[in-house]
Structures are given as C-alpha cells and as structure tokens.
Amino acid sequence: MADTILDVDHVGHVYQTPQREIEALKDVDFHIEEGEFVSLVGPSGCGKSTLLTIIAGLEHATYGEVRLNGRPVTGPTEEIGYMPQKDHLFSWRTIYSNITLGLEIQKKGPAYYRKAEELMEKYGLRDAGRMMPDQLSGGMRQRCSLIRTLVTDPKFLLLDEAFSALDYQTRVSVSIDIHTIIRNEKKTVLLVTHDISESLMLSDRVIVLTHRPGTVKKIHDLGVLKNLAPLERLEHEAFGSITREIWKELDSHG
Amino acid sequence: MDKSRKTGKKDPRSEYLHKLKTGKIRIHVLRIAILILFITLWEVLTASGILNPFIFSSPSRVLATLDDLSVSGDLWRHIGTSVLETIIGFLSGTILGIAVAVLLWWSPSVSKVLDPYLVVLNALPKTALGPIFIVCMGTDTGAIIVMTLAISLIVTILNVLNGFNHTDVEKVKLMKMFGASRLQIFRKLVMPANLSTIVSVLKINIGLSWVGVITGEFLVSKAGLGYLIVYGSQVFKMDLVITSVVVLAICAMIMHAGIVLLEKATRKRFGAA
Numbered sequence: 307m308a309d310t311i312l313d314v315d316h317v318g319h320v321y322q323t324p325q326r327e328i329e330a331l332k333d334v335d336f337h338i339e340e341g342e343f344v345s346l347v348g349p350s351g352c353g354k355s356t357l358l359t360i361i362a363g364l365e366h367a368t369y370g371e372v373r374l375n376g377r378p379v380t381g382p383t384e385e386i387g388y389m390p391q392k393d394h395l396f397s398w399r400t401i402y403s404n405i406t407l408g409l410e411i412q413k414k415g416p417a418y419y420r421k422a423e424e425l426m427e428k429y430g431l432r433d434a435g436r437m438m439p440d441q442l443s444g445g446m447r448q449r450c451s452l453i454r455t456l457v458t459d460p461k462f463l464l465l466d467e468a469f470s471a472l473d474y475q476t477r478v479s480v481s482i483d484i485h486t487i488i489r490n491e492k493k494t495v496l497l498v499t500h501d502i503s504e505s506l507m508l509s510d511r512v513i514v515l516t517h518r519p520g521t522v523k524k525i526h527d528l529g530v531l532k533n534l535a536p537l538e539r540l541e542h543e544a545f546g547s548i549t550r551e552i553w554k555e556l557d558s559h560g
Numbered sequence: 561m562d563k564s565r566k567t568g569k570k571d572p573r574s575e576y577l578h579k580l581k582t583g584k585i586r587i588h589v590l591r592i593a594i595l596i597l598f599i600t601l602w603e604v605l606t607a608s609g610i611l612n613p614f615i616f617s618s619p620s621r622v623l624a625t626l627d628d629l630s631v632s633g634d635l636w637r638h639i640g641t642s643v644l645e646t647i648i649g650f651l652s653g654t655i656l657g658i659a660v661a662v663l664l665w666w667s668p669s670v671s672k673v674l675d676p677y678l679v680v681l682n683a684l685p686k687t688a689l690g691p692i693f694i695v696c697m698g699t700d701t702g703a704i705i706v707m708t709l710a711i712s713l714i715v716t717i718l719n720v721l722n723g724f725n726h727t728d729v730e731k732v733k734l735m736k737m738f739g740a741s742r743l744q745i746f747r748k749l750v751m752p753a754n755l756s757t758i759v760s761v762l763k764i765n766i767g768l769s770w771v772g773v774i775t776g777e778f779l780v781s782k783a784g785l786g787y788l789i790v791y792g793s794q795v796f797k798m799d800l801v802i803t804s805v806v807v808l809a810i811c812a813m814i815m816h817a818g819i820v821l822l823e824k825a826t827r828k829r830f831g832a833a
Binding site: 364382383386387388391396398407408412458488496513 | 574728734753755
C-alpha cells in the first residue's frame, strides 16, 4: 500500500457571524494516498469550498487537523498546487509568463523555467507561449491553468470545480486532457466538484459529503472504472449504477 | 466564389465595409457642420445687431482679440501659466492620490478608520477651502496648485482604492496559493489589473484640475486664463472673456486627447484588464 500524503483528521468548522453560528463542516475524516485521484462531491452549500480553503491552509479549522506528508498544514505551502474554477489567466501577461507566474513568485531557478518550457512543448502549448490569453480557446486556457499549477512541482494538487465554467463539450475534452497530464506527471489530486459524472470520469475514489454541516457520507472506490480512460468509463455499465447511487445519496439531505 | 454570385449583386462584406465607412464620414461631416453653423450664426446674429456684440462678442472679434494678445505676447504668458498650473496640480493630485490609495489598500484597518473622513471630504465643495489656502499659501501660484490638488486628490483616492479593493478575489486566492507576499500580490496582480481604472481616473482628473486652476485664478492671480476672464468681466471687455473661454476649451481638449492616446497605448500594452 502506498504512503498516505494527505490526512484530513476529524476536521470541523464553525463560522461565527454576529447573528449566529454556522456549522459548515462536522467531523470530516478521510485520507488520500500518494498517486491517487480523489473527488469530493456534495450538494451546493455542503462546505466543499470551506474544506478546500482549510486544506489549502488559507483558513484554520475550528477543530481537527489537516496534515500533508504527516506535517500539519498551517498556511499556504509550495507543496500544494491550486487550480481554480476559472482559468484566471492574467490578461496582461503572455501565456508563457502566465505559466511561469508561480516560479516568479517563489523565485525559482532556471531549471524550473526549462521544465515549464518542456511541459508547454509536451502538451501542445509551444506555439502559444507568446500569445495573449484572449487568443486561446477555453480548453487551451484550462490546460495553461493546469500547467501553471504543475510547473512549481507541487506534491499534491487541489482542483476547485476546475471544469465547471466550461460548456459540456469542452468540459469532457478538457477532463480527458487533464486526466492524461496528471497520470503522466504522477500527481496526487483532490478534485472538488458538484458534477458527479466529472468525478466518475476522473477519479479513483469519490467522497460524498452530506448537506450542511458537511460530513463524509460515503466513500466510493471506483473499482473496475479506475483503469479505464475517461471516455471508456462513460460507456461502462458501472458508470450508470454508481451515478445513480451517488445521486440518491446527494438527494436525501443528510 | 464571386463567380457564383449574380453580377450586379454586391458582395455583402464590401457592402458592409462601405456602409461602415460612409457612416463614419457622415458623422464627421455633421459634427463639423454643427460647428460651422454655430460660428456662422453667431457672426450673423451679432453683425446684424440681433445679439449685442458687446455682450456676446463675435467670431471676428474673438479672432481680432487673439491677434492682439499674441502680438503683445500676453496670450502665451497666460496660456503658459494656466497650463503649467494645471499640469502640476494634475500630476501631484494623481500621484499623491494613487500613493494614498496604495497605503489604504495595504492596511484595511487604517482604511476603515479613515473612511468617514474621506466621505466627508469628498462631499465637501473644495472651493470653500479656497480662502484658507490663500491665507496659508499667499496670493501666488502656490495657492492655485493646492486648490487644484484638493479638488482632484480625494476623488483619486476613492476611485483608485475602490478599484484595488475590487480586484478579483479568486485571482488573489491564486496568488496566495503560490505563497505570494502582499507586495507581490500588489505588483503582479492589483496594479496591472487596475491600470484601466487609473487611466479613467486620469481622465476625470484632467477636467477637475482645470476646474481647480480656473477657480483658483478667479480668487487670486496675476496671470492665467482664469485671470483674463475675471479681468475682462471687471473692465467689461466681453471679447476678452469669450476669447479666453475659447482658448481654455482648446487647451482642455488637447490635454484630454493626450490622455486618450495614453489610454490606447496602455490598452495595447496590457490588454483589456
């Protein structure tokens, strides 16, 4: 069995507002192993994004602990790569300088820039380097966004509804794209999404959260689907049955 | 491709381009026509005595006054004084305003504390402070520049700070996840993302600076277009007043055109941020 890379250890979170307390997360507990692709699905308002900001180190949990490679996460760390919902490429930067943004911030050496160029070459962005973001299609931009996350060489990737801003057609093709890239680069991933089919197309395991306060309702191991490519999964009989199962779990409110 | 079309029928693309071009030309022609009509009407009405030329002046009188002023060299002295005051007031108001906005963005708590003061200062008609500036600064260009500064400063702070504070939070989050410091977030995201806000502030400020300079010159001055206007009205030389207003309009227009050019250049360089 591979090593555990991320521990979410009985995490709970309560928001304080002048009017009342809002319990967003309750005793969330799961673990992700190295090389795994795990999805976190839940109805809107289940505290998915709260959990994400806690794992990212941007917010502290009210109780419980998040550990990366056994060390507690206390703030943003270079070991975690973050891919936001929209591509958020900066319109005033070329594709190349968008992709190397993280390297600039973390003041990385030339080896990282060479790696960035390699990745761009490998994933069909070589000629896009000097272009501006608005010259690229939505799918291309999303690929740039992922590569921008990969170039700083994080151990663990957090994808925040990474495809939901795209239309269906593009979403499927980008999902395939990203599945390939992440497998190639051997990254561990946690994808937060409300889209069941997306989670089934991409992951090894799917964690289902309940409605607020969010807590782990069930963890599905995708078994036979794991070794299939995203499109093959769509056609597999297990895809429909697991979809229906998760659908019911999300529907029953708690 | 064109062969398949019946002769006599126009290609839709060239038809469209033709329409676009003629449309633009028509607008320009109409614009110029309005100006010519206005000037002609003004000349005819004053020459025929329907309007009193001593009060309303006339295009020919304006030209004559301009000629007199430029021969004596006074014209350039007055234009130079006002333009210089405007540019100094404009630059200092803009630079200082942006600097304060940066500080307030940097420290949200200071910004919160100072908020009501900014709101009150923004609502206060700055011309009311004119006499205070004169007492403090003396009856010199100093008071006029401070006046100009006072008028553009608060608006600049409020607009720029508002732009800074509305920088996309998701982009800020992205920067934070890369471990960016506040300085890096400012330099690599907040500043470039707000260039268009800053350019629009420049546009507002150039107009406000003229307001500051002219009101300042109304109150105290020995030279400048505002001085000429006040002087002209006091000795009832309306030709001088109206000539000064025409010159003022031309100067303000040129400066505005300069900012528009700057805006186009930043758009080209930074994209639609």
